[in-house]
Amino acid sequence: MMKRTMRPLLSVLLLMAVAATLAVRVTIRYSSIELKNEYPFAAKAQKPVINETLLKYASVDIGEPKLKKEVEELLEGNFRTHSRHRSFLSSGRYRIDIRPRTARGIPVQLRSPEFYRIWQSFRRHLQDWFRNRKFHKEDVMVDLVNTVKVPIDRNNGKVGSEKRYKSCAVVGNSGILLKSQYGELIDSHEAVIRLNNARTGGFEGIVGSKTTLSFVNSNILHLCARREGCFCHPYGVNVALVMYVCQPVHFLDYMVCNSSHKAPLIVTDPRFDMLCARIVKYYSLKRFVEGTGKPLQEWAPAHDGANFHYSSGLQAVMLALGVCDKVSVFGFGKSSSAKHHYHTNQRAELKLHDYDAEYDFYRDLVERPQELFHADSARWHDSKSLCKQSHIGVIQEMDVSFGLALFVLGSHSCH
16 A cells, blocks of 8 residues: 555545535436526435545545656756656657747757746746645635636636636537537537637537637647647637646746737646546546455556546536536547547547546536535535536436536646
């Protein structure tokens, strides 16, 4: 077992949730889940038993020692070591090019004054990012409005607006979307969130054409940084880019590209990243123990523990829960007869994700919202109701009533 002192459960932010006890009618029809408010209040739901051992284990970041070493090397200016690392996104097909470039795409010499300025800013951002990963912050979800929505509104000329979006569509990239025509419905939302710059051209009838923000992992920006002007705007130069950091060295790309982006280029709060990671790890541990009967210690070897990470889609959904009153989710799910992504020929899933665990989380959001995770006296204020449109494959029509809630939870590594 890992020789690491566990902090008491109530002193560590593991999982949070706030229930807004609303009765909801769930109709599952033609690959979608639709929630409709029927009554203002519902009977108090029974709180299920939570496995505290799994909660504690989910709070342990197995990749922390590796990450710490990597950050220390970068802060010392040791970039050469990282030129041998491979991007998670590339799956070994591309080597990480750590040579910084100007916004025009011109390589910057490591000893030049220009690189020195970039490096100083890089060190400052990296230190803050790594330090903030260690601190608990109760209102990290509530802060998403100020850290994400407000900068986007300001860029669009909307000043002083601190309200959530009335409705949001989170558009996943699953190939099952090819069997649907949700484009018009997706575009009817006030805000549309897309993942990893997935192509919409030629697929407008399926996924729509409207985009409010593109949620990406830093591997995407790393590839964009090699282009002239750091071009990373498939949806237009005025569409904001919200990014979570997969590899610390990618802060170099952020430093160079941020100055050339007309729209906001926003890095997610690392405490928000940690929150999302613990959600997925908890559900992955739960599936592993219940499905195999093996001890927790065998989970890491089975899931490449040091590199295990949630998907971009999971964090995009969590982001939407923080900035939207109502959330609709499209293109999340899989089918043996469908491609992995609607816009590529990729068929295989990445092993560093546990999509089944994430689907369990989404299912609980719909079917067991009364399940409350908590830490300390953490509270979520101003909780709102959600409307889910979750594309998970054709399921026989059924009706369920339940109380509605918002989940808030949180590791390192990524994709």
